[in-house]
Amino acid sequence: EPEVTQTPSHQVTQMGQEVILRCVPISNHLYFYWYRQILGQKVEFLVSFYNNEISEKSEIFDDQFSVERPDGSNFTLKIRSTKLEDSAMYFCASYQGYNSPLHFGNGTRLTVT
Amino acid sequence: DQQVKQNSPSLSVQEGRISILNCDYTNSMFDYFLWYKKYPAEGPTFLISISSIKDKNEDGRFTVFLNKSAKHLSLHIVPSQPGDSAVYFCAASEGGSNYKLTFGKGTLLTVNP
Numbered sequence: 001e002p003e004v005t006q007t008p009s010h011q012v013t014q015m016g017q018e019v020i021l022r023c024v025p026i027s028n029h030l031y032f033y034w035y036r037q038i039l040g041q042k043v044e045f046l047v048s049f050y051n052n053e054i055s056e057k058s059e060i061f062d063d064q065f066s067v068e069r070p071d072g073s074n075f076t077l078k079i080r081s082t083k084l085e086d087s088a089m090y091f092c093a094s095y096q097g098y099n100s101p102l103h104f105g106n107g108t109r110l111t112v113t
Numbered sequence: 114d115q116q117v118k119q120n121s122p123s124l125s126v127q128e129g130r131i132s133i134l135n136c137d138y139t140n141s142m143f144d145y146f147l148w149y150k151k152y153p154a155e156g157p158t159f160l161i162s163i164s165s166i167k168d169k170n171e172d173g174r175f176t177v178f179l180n181k182s183a184k185h186l187s188l189h190i191v192p193s194q195p196g197d198s199a200v201y202f203c204a205a206s207e208g209g210s211n212y213k214l215t216f217g218k219g220t221l222l223t224v225n226p
Contacts, residue, residue, distance in 0.1 A: 004156070033212060043157065043202065043216040056213055091156050095212060102212040104149075104156030 002026045004105035006092050012111045013082055021077045021108045023092030032075045033093040033102070034067065036060075043091070049075065082112045116140045117205050119217035127225055132190040134220050136203030139184065143205040147214070148177060148188045151200045160201075161188070193224045 005024040013019050025032050034046040048055040049067055066078045075094075079086055092105045118137045126132045134148075144165040149157035163170040163177045163186070170177050176189045190197055200221050204214040 006156075031212065035214075042218050043204075043214075045213050045215070048213060093156075093212070101159035101162070102147075102214070103159065106154065106156045 004092055004094055004103050006090075006105035006108050008108060009106065010109045010111070012113065015084060015112055016081050019079050019082055019110065021079075021090050021092075021110065023075045023077075023105055024073050025075055025092065025094030026096070026103055027073070029094035029096050029103075031055075031095050031097070032067075032069070034077045035091040035093060035104075036088040037091070037107075038085075038088040046077075046090075079110075082110075084112050086110060087112045116143075117203055117215050117217040119201075119203055119220050121220050122218070123221040123223070125223045125225060126193050128195055129192045132188075132193045132197065132222055132224065134188040134190075134201050134203075134222065136186045136188075136217055137184055138186075138205050140205070140207070140215070141184070142207045143215075144208070145206045145211070146177070146179060146186050147204045147206075148175075149202045149204060150197075151202060151219070157202055190222075193222075195224045195226050198222055198224050 007022045032049040037043045045058050047057040047061045064080045068076050089107045089109050091107045093102050095102045116139050147162040148160040150160050151157045161172050161175045161177050163179050168179050179186045200219040202219045203217040206214050
């Protein structure tokens with residue numbers, strides 16, 4: 001069964017550094033999402049992306065965050081200057097269109113030291 | 114922000130019996146509800162969904178019930194199997210299958226052989 005692939009599975013970075021989290025959504029999917037889960041807390045919506053632009057973003061998704069679909073297969077989340085509180089599990093998700101389920105990747109654990 | 118609440122952090126049932134997981138919501142604009150299952154080190158996996166125009170949806174061993182007046186939904190698993198042991202998340206969205214999801218904190222289900 002096709003799946004959403006995320007790399008790396010674990011990323012350690014120093015505060016203030018830039019990180020790029022990478023995702024390969026399922027190939028015929030059109031809608032792309034990033035969610036995150038801080039340890040012990042709920043899974044939270046960050047941003048949705050469709051037709052090469054952001055459809056919606058949460059208040060968490062400030063100017064430090066950006067998303068890009070640089071080619072036909074990858075979908076990336078960039079954090080420009082990481083903070084300690086950015087430490088979380090980041091999930092990429094995608095779906096094909098109306099009435100199809102949202103598929104999540106296995107996540108990238110980001111640790112900011 | 115407690116728009117979606119799963120008040121039981123854990124539930125333990127015997128193999129073969131029914132598992133009932135509960136979820137309450139406060140936002141009356143939610144009109145699409147989903148259950149996801151999550152194993153450690155994996156992303157959430159879609160289980161079943163229900164639109165607010167229905168009060169029940171069934172898929173194999175899984176049934177979701179929606180009580181709009183009580184703003185309550187539940188997931189029934191019959192019969193429960195040890196492989197069902199996982200964290201179960203309730204999630205909700207406004208505007209149909211728009212996947213800007215608001216998640217509950219999850220319930221850890223343990224099915225004992």
